[in-house]
Amino acid sequence: MKPIKELNPQFLESTENKKHLIDYLLGVADNYLILGQRLGELCGHGPNLEPDIALTNISLDMLGQVRSFYQYIAQLRGDKSTEDDIAFLRKEREYKNVLLVEQPNTDFGYVIVRQFFFDVYNRMFLGALQQSADETLRALAFKGIKEASYHERFSGDWLKRLGDGTEESKTRVQQAVNDLWIYTDELFHTTNADDAMIAAGVAPDMLQLKEYYYEKVGELLSTATLEIPEVEYFQKGGKEGLHSEHMGYILTEMQYMQRAYPDSKW
Amino acid sequence: MSEAEIKNLEVQFDAKIARDEKIEPKDWMPEKYRKTHIRQISQHAHSEIVGMLPEGNWITRAPSLRRKVALLAKVQDEAGHGLYLYSACETLGITREQLYEDLHSGKAKYSSIFNYPTMTWADMGAIGWLVDGAAIINQVPLCSTSFGPYARAMVRVCKEESFHQRQGYEIMLSLCNGSEEQKEMAQDALNRWWWPSLMMLGPTDAASTHTEQSMKWKLKRKTNDELRQQFIDQTVPQAELLGLTIPDPDLKWNDEKGSYDFGEIDWDEFWQVVKGHGPMNKKRLDDRRNAWNNGAWVREAATAYAAKQKLKKEETAQAV
Ligand SMILES: [Fe+2]
Ligand SMILES: [Fe+2]
Numbered sequence A: 001m002k003p004i005k006e007l008n009p010q011f012l013e014s015t016e017n018k019k020h021l022i023d024y025l026l027g028v029a030d031n032y033l034i035l036g037q038r039l040g041e042l043c044g045h046g047p048n049l050e051p052d053i054a055l056t057n058i059s060l061d062m063l064g065q066v067r068s069f070y071q072y073i074a075q076l077r078g079d080k081s082t083e084d085d086i087a088f089l090r091k092e093r094e095y096k097n098v099l100l101v102e103q104p105n106t107d108f109g110y111v112i113v114r115q116f117f118f119d120v121y122n123r124m125f126l127g128a129l130q131q132s133a134d135e136t137l138r139a140l141a142f143k144g145i146k147e148a149s150y151h152e153r154f155s156g157d158w159l160k161r162l163g164d165g166t167e168e169s170k171t172r173v174q175q176a177v178n179d180l181w182i183y184t185d186e187l188f189h190t191t192n193a194d195d196a197m198i199a200a201g202v203a204p205d206m207l208q209l210k211e212y213y214y215e216k217v218g219e220l221l222s223t224a225t226l227e228i229p230e231v232e233y234f235q236k237g238g239k240e241g242l243h244s245e246h247m248g249y250i251l252t253e254m255q256y257m258q259r260a261y262p263d264s265k266w
Numbered sequence B: 001m002s003e004a005e006i007k008n009l010e011v012q013f014d015a016k017i018a019r020d021e022k023i024e025p026k027d028w029m030p031e032k033y034r035k036t037h038i039r040q041i042s043q044h045a046h047s048e049i050v051g052m053l054p055e056g057n058w059i060t061r062a063p064s065l066r067r068k069v070a071l072l073a074k075v076q077d078e079a080g081h082g083l084y085l086y087s088a089c090e091t092l093g094i095t096r097e098q099l100y101e102d103l104h105s106g107k108a109k110y111s112s113i114f115n116y117p118t119m120t121w122a123d124m125g126a127i128g129w130l131v132d133g134a135a136i137i138n139q140v141p142l143c144s145t146s147f148g149p150y151a152r153a154m155v156r157v158c159k160e161e162s163f164h165q166r167q168g169y170e171i172m173l174s175l176c177n178g179s180e181e182q183k184e185m186a187q188d189a190l191n192r193w194w195w196p197s198l199m200m201l202g203p204t205d206a207a208s209t210h211t212e213q214s215m216k217w218k219l220k221r222k223t224n225d226e227l228r229q230q231f232i233d234q235t236v237p238q239a240e241l242l243g244l245t246i247p248d249p250d251l252k253w254n255d256e257k258g259s260y261d262f263g264e265i266d267w268d269e270f271w272q273v274v275k276g277h278g279p280m281n282k283k284r285l286d287d288r289r290n291a292w293n294n295g296a297w298v299r300e301a302a303t304a305y306a307a308k309q310k311l312k313k314e315e316t317a318q319a320v
């Protein structure tokens, strides 16, 4: 696909632009990291072998994406930092993932709803990113789009099974929808860095796709015979580094080895 | 069928195996063959999925993204092995649900090695290197076993197990090339996993039952003691290459027999763990039961949804 804009070759020579690009990329990639980590907790504990294998696959795809993004960030930084420094050596406030992906694996219903809310967004995002003015991002989007559509189909199919399955599954998954709905709006928030990248044509303007997102999600929820929650207030903050109380525990576990054995090779 | 007719079928059956032909699920087979195979294949399948737990324990703490991805993929492979093996077992006329029930009730066994805890990251190396290593020695002969679905499953499984073993050894190698602390971690893991790995090859020949029958059906090619010797002879040089010490003061090369002599295995410990009293037996079974019980509503939903969809299809077909 063609970029919507050509990137000015001097663009990255500005320190400010570069910093914005890095912050923007962290905002994208940290979602993959934290969701991949959350899904990793489930490996071996699924309701049956097939969904266990499928969720592990999604976790693997998320981690694959995150490595590509962090490697790109490391390259932009031009210092000695590696993908692992970026993944493991930041403090709570420096992670820029949305609150949705750090929500716990309360039960299989929550796992599927969290995944579906993210997958619909992610597929739209990668679709739009294929027109980024940045060549590396175009390539990453192109690489990721196929698996993203697969994820969306997987979580959407399960949402239908759970919604239109038994009384119990319907009650449970509706509860998950109600609880997680308040985290969907944040997906469309932009930081200053995001705005700068949108202006430069590097980042897609996801706000334009927001209506379409809720249409898609709503459509599937009604096929799944589930209700669309009506809420007055949404939660936000993750993208600015203001996380839930879960985040500290995720990081404690994830960073344990790197913190206990600094500067080691594994 | 008369007794003479059955006898005749059995003679033909044995001859078929002796000619190295495969027995397929639809073929006639003695009841004992069927039962033995259900027991062995399901035990193997259970080992794969219980085996996901000790390594799954380190996924969230893996020390680098590369290692996290590799570990996830490995544990996922074990789930795949479980899947092929349960499917092979199902061809013998038993369901996966029944097999799980036997696992959860404690009636069915799985490999005892998974009843030890994974305390440090080095255990991910030691398990790949030693446990997958011992599994390969046990399993390669099964690639040409007499029951077709089992043999074919094992061909796929063994390919992936050797990959796991190399990956585990590579984890050990990185540790041994690392800091003093990392090397100590590797040595400690070897100390803890060495003896249980030797026990994985099964009780000593004197104490092992139905070996003769298993030989005839090609469920076994070599005795447990022969396999154990093979494992030791193959592993000692690998430990030397890592610069690690095998925790056995009696281990010594024997020029005359062309293999290593080794110390006494603590068979009391072996039987304690087999009988369900190892450090992690309870936790492993609890984890499996919880995953299954907590997933009941999900499986029920899937079944109910599929039934509704089927009904809808039939109704549309009738309306046309
Ligand atoms: Fe395996
Ligand atoms: Fe195995």
Ligand SMILES: [Fe+2]
Pocket (backbone or CB within 6 Å): B078, B132, B160, B161, B164
């Ligand atoms: Fe393995």
